[in-house]
Amino acid sequence: MKPYGELTKDEARVELSAAREAFDALKAKQLKLNMARGKPGKAQLDLVSDILTVLTTPEQCVSDGIDARNYGELSGLPAAKKLFAEILGVKPEQCFIGGAASLTLMYDTIAKAYTHGLLHSPRPWCKEETVKWLCPSPGYDRHFKITESFGFELVTIAMTPEGPDMDAVEEAIRDPAVKGMWNVPKYSNPDGIVYSEAVIDRIAKMKPAAPDFLLMWDNAYCIHEFEGDYVPFPDILSLCAKYGNADMVFEYASTSKVTFPGAGISVMATSEANLAYMEKLMGIQMISYDKVNQLRHVLYLKDKANTLALMKKHAAVLGPKFRMVLDTLDREIAPRGIATWQRPTGGYFVSVNTEPGLAKRTLALCKEAGVTMTGAGATYPYGVDPNDSNIRIAPSLPPVEELRAAMEVFCLALRIAALEKRA
């Protein structure tokens, strides 16, 4: 099998014709497969459905003397704070417990900055001429959409295998209009990169010109290893505090991929000063998030050790799916030299970087053959990938056998896109 770079034009034509024939045969199967989002599959949902029956009596609803059924406790149940604090390595009093999506807590933090300002803001961000925002890319499309929605100017920062390009970050934050930065520090979405300790240290000690710089630390995959054991990770809150940046960072996590994506709980962790400030604003917006569901999670997950044991069961479902993706790429794409990828051991994605100019065409072909993927460009600010190269594969939803078919389609599509440029 020759790398495509070494094919003559004639060889490319022959190869293209063979690939198209194989592709047409797959198209004829009228597949309907989805690798678009990091959505857990049914086996994972069934795995955790005992959570439906952990809390059944009125007596169980009382936690630390608080009746979870009634109004009150804006920042959540102490027991839920304790659970997340142990998982993240922060203090319970740094935690605010949210509802089914940490995305909402993130949105609301930025919305509050926009409407009211943060603790150290000279004014609400809606009164600023320009707000700029750092987006390590490829990154998470939903993050980028939030900051785009508020009219911020998105600044692309390159991702390296160690995390964001910190030289570029340190240069950018000298501009006081740069107000914040997105991060998925462990098993980044989509590359699956784990920020190195050196990068994390440089982030924690940044001295941005903006006094209200907002370091968004979305620790979405904090315990989401699908290969090997749990990998300990630094506590960004105490690290920032060590460098005099205690109020710079807000960390987020959730049980969306631990229990039910559609009925989980989430956490926002930040300095006690930030929390006191935010709670004054949030107390106007809500009474509290669902406390009975918080308690259900406390009773079901118990503590970090028990939660990590549960994550091993998720890994047993997810591992074979990721291995299928990587094995197929290794077999079908690697020898042809038309794309590269990381080999993540946690998170929910495999991120493929094709030769420039192939992503859109590849995904259009996938669509033709009934395979839905995250849209090309989605992993870049404004949905525009300057190289038209990054493709995010989300293998969690389909069963392994469907995934095999979907990856077969994907690899053929990518090969055809690469060959069309050569033939």
Place this chain on the structure above:
Amino acid sequence: MKPYGELTKDEARVELSAAREAFDALKAKQLKLNMARGKPGKAQLDLVSDILTVLTTPEQCVSDGIDARNYGELSGLPAAKKLFAEILGVKPEQCFIGGAASLTLMYDTIAKAYTHGLLHSPRPWCKEETVKWLCPSPGYDRHFKITESFGFELVTIAMTPEGPDMDAVEEAIRDPAVKGMWNVPKYSNPDGIVYSEAVIDRIAKMKPAAPDFLLMWDNAYCIHEFEGDYVPFPDILSLCAKYGNADMVFEYASTSKVTFPGAGISVMATSEANLAYMEKLMGIQMISYDKVNQLRHVLYLKDKANTLALMKKHAAVLGPKFRMVLDTLDREIAPRGIATWQRPTGGYFVSVNTEPGLAKRTLALCKEAGVTMTGAGATYPYGVDPNDSNIRIAPSLPPVEELRAAMEVFCLALRIAALEKRA
């Protein structure tokens, strides 16, 4: 028993001294009673705790082909929309299902108006010089706080026994800076007033100068009769539509006082055009609210008839508490002629209007004797009651016997406050 208006100064002194003696005896009991918020009592929570066990198996989690456990369905489960639509008399496709508090949906609607603008806004409200907001008063303190928090100028509108003073409203909305109005149309908070059909009709056909006027219709007590049968109520959405104002109104309701205050579901109902616009913005903020809890509510409440039957059980707990409050006021205060009140048959409050200048003093005395009430002034914009007269009594939390003691304290406190001005 003489009305206090007819007491001589000497008679007032004698009466005051007797009242103080009785009050000191109560103070000595070191009571700790709370009539501050419309918080259901334990008996009501126990009444509905079967909701904890209606949904126990993975199979039950599938509703209309949707697995409630997984991501998706931004606007909520169809079955939950159907339930609220029947209760409110709106269409399911006009419903967006929220989490534990309709307050959050209300806040978010106004926040979106502020950050992005509503469907017919010329610009986001944060770009307006001034935003004014109509507040029928006495009204709900948490409503007023939301609009105050965004820096709107709050305009007090008098409440009549029929609803807001519509002459004043119609005059006020000629100002294009007036962007909206709060309403609790059925069993208003705190007076318990039900808007008359004539008032509702005038509201629905308003022609505000602002093209993006936001009629906030908080139907918090839509099925919350504690005396007598369910009282049907007009559907504000179709009424507004009839007058060409389909996009003017957002209606809200929740199960906070139907099932668990701390773990309920809520609804925002508005025109399909408004919903389509809002969902574009909300899709950036969230994936969906907790769908498993939506399904739990669907299975538990079933339909309107079954929900109304449940509300009768709540009424059986609440009725005696409200009767205790009204009977005590009738006996202790009415003959003395120092305050007036409505006689609500639904909702969560009794609102007492004292002679001018007595509210703060009365509540300070209550506090001395260990009885916590909603702060004086809370029912007016900026927390300032121009007459220092309105006091909101929330009798739902304490058991009847505690309530008896609390009302004894309250009536003595009010009498002392009235006598101090005369003696």
